[in-house]
Amino acid sequence: MIEFHELTKRYGRGAPAVDRLTCSVRPGRVTGFLGPNGAGKTTTLRMLLGLNTPTGGTATIDGRAFRTFGTGLRHVGALLDANDVHKGRTANVHLAALARSNALPRGRVREVLATVGLSAAGARRIGGFSLGMRQRLGIATALLGDPPVLLFDEPTNGLDPEGIRWARGLFRELAAEGRTVLVSSHLMSEMEHTADHLVVIGAGRLIADESLADFAARADAGVTVRTPDPEALAGVLTDAGASVRRIGPDTLAVAGPTAARVNELAFTHRVMVHEVMARGGSLEEAFMQLTAESVQFRAASSEGGARR
Numbered sequence: 001m002i003e004f005h006e007l008t009k010r011y012g013r014g015a016p017a018v019d020r021l022t023c024s025v026r027p028g029r030v031t032g033f034l035g036p037n038g039a040g041k042t043t044t045l046r047m048l049l050g051l052n053t054p055t056g057g058t059a060t061i062d063g064r065a066f067r068t069f070g071t072g073l074r075h076v077g078a079l080l081d082a083n084d085v086h087k088g089r090t091a092n093v094h095l096a097a098l099a100r101s102n103a104l105p106r107g108r109v110r111e112v113l114a115t116v117g118l119s120a121a122g123a124r125r126i127g128g129f130s131l132g133m134r135q136r137l138g139i140a141t142a143l144l145g146d147p148p149v150l151l152f153d154e155p156t157n158g159l160d161p162e163g164i165r166w167a168r169g170l171f172r173e174l175a176a177e178g179r180t181v182l183v184s185s186h187l188m189s190e191m192e193h194t195a196d197h198l199v200v201i202g203a204g205r206l207i208a209d210e211s212l213a214d215f216a217a218r219a220d221a222g223v224t225v226r227t228p229d230p231e232a233l234a235g236v237l238t239d240a241g242a243s244v245r246r247i248g249p250d251t252l253a254v255a256g257p258t259a260a261r262v263n264e265l266a267f268t269h270r271v272m273v274h275e276v277m278a279r280g281g282s283l284e285e286a287f288m289q290l291t292a293e294s295v296q297f298r299a300a301s302s303e304g305g306a307r308r
Contacts, residue, residue, distance in 0.1 A: 001026055002048065002149065002180055006057035009043050009204075017043045019204040020057065025182050027148070030175045032195030032212070033184040036291050040204035041184045042080065045151055049078055061149055073102040077142030078151040082134040082158070087127030091118060091137055094126060095144060102145055112140040117166070131158030139167070149180045156190055168194045188284040192216075202291040218286040222255040223262050226275040233271045240265055250274070 002025035009018040018040040025031045035041050046052040048059040050067040058065075061076055069075045085094060095109040113119050116136040121129070126137065135158050142150055152171070156164045171194055175181045185191055191198065191212070198215045200208040208215055222243075227233045230252055234244045242256035254262055259278045266273045 001062060002182060003060050003063075004044070004048075004057070005060075007044065007047060007054055007059050008056040009040070009047060009052060010055045016055070016204050018047070018054075018201075021201065021204065021206055022057075023199050023206055023209045025180055025199065026197075027180040028175060028178050029196040030171050030181045030183060030194055031197045031199060032191040033182055033199050033201075034186065034188075034191060034287065035201040035207075037186060039201050039291070041201065042153055043204075044201075045078070045080060045153055045182075045184060048151070049076070049080075071102040071104075071145070073098060073104065073145030073147060075145070075147050076149045076151065077145060077147040078153075079135075079138035079142045079155055080151070080153045082131065082138040085126055085134065085137070088125060090123050090125055091129075091140075092122040094137070095140065098141060098144055104145055108144055108146075112143045115143060115170075116140040132160060132163055135159055136163070139170070148178075149182075150174060151182050151184075153184045154186075155183060156185070156187070164190070188287050192283045200287070200290065207290050212283065216283040216286050218290065222253060222279060223257065223259045224275075224277045224279050225252045225254055225262055225266075225273055226250050227252070227266070227271060227273045229271055232269075233266060233273070236265050236269045236271060237262065253279075 004021045004023055007018055007021040008016055010016040021044060033041055043052060047054050048061070048066060050065065066072065066076060091113065092109060095112065096106060099106060099108055113122050116139050118133065118136055118140065121133060126134065129137065135155060139152070139155060142152065156167050159167060171181050171183055175196070183194060195212055197211055198208060200215070225233065227250060230246060230250055234246070234252055237244050237254055237257070240257065242254050245253045247253045257265070259276045263273065263276050
């Protein structure tokens with residue numbers, strides 16, 4: 001089991017990258033580690049692996065700091081950066097060196113390459129691999145020691161649709177074997193099809209630690225409206241107590257009134273609508289709503305056209 005207790009990382013005098021994070025990641029399920037870019041996900045994983053030193057708090061695996069494990073790959077497998085590998089080595093040589101340093105049998109190299117679909121590429125230099133192939137090699141590296149704890153940071157970047165489906169199945173299989181599986185991502189669609197439980201952070205702080213279903217249920221159900229005059233309709237609905245968000249050039253997301261009430265208000269105030277559709281909550285909507293205040297990079301509105 002992975003445990004974070006009051007984990008904090010601060011660089012200089014600025015806001016902390018990770019701010020008193022306390023949560024647990026349990027075995028037997030895939031835990032999605034979510035947050036906007038810059039939320040502190042990678043920094044948290046690096047502190048867990050002893051690559052960064054916490055400013056405060058602790059990050060432990062089965063009650064121990066990772067640095068206390070003599071042969072780390074037997075206890076924890078991790079993929080943090082698929083590009084962080086010697087490009088001049090072949091996949092076979094790369095994995096064999098890691099196997100030897102962790103007192104693992106050489107046969108594991110062949111086994112993990114087969115698991116990730118790279119058997120035919122073992123003798124090729126890594127510098128000639130595509131990003132998707134390097135991701136698969138990174139996953140093979142994490143599996144090399146057959147560890148009970150596995151960490152994957154954005155593992156589907158660069159994978160094609162078949163590869164993404166394969167990775168989803170692999171993570172679920174590993175969790176079903178009783179392992180602790182933590183998958184960091186900012187892609188809601190991936191977590192929706194992969195994770196059983198979610199840990200969500202924003203600006204380094206814990207936002208949610210709950211099941212996928214419970215998290216998705218946080219999203220406000222509401223109404224989506226298409227209208228040629230969104231500003232006028234937004235004013236009408238806001239005056240009636242609704243919460244209105246612009247989600248397209250002619251589309252509003254409305255929380256509060258029913259679809260029938262939105263139609264009634266539009267008719268009464270003579271605002272034309274093209275479509276009014278009731279919608280339920282979704283994982284992506286819940287994520288956007290709960291992390292809205294911690295988004296680090298926000299693009300300007302496109303209503304006025306692209307800047308030149």
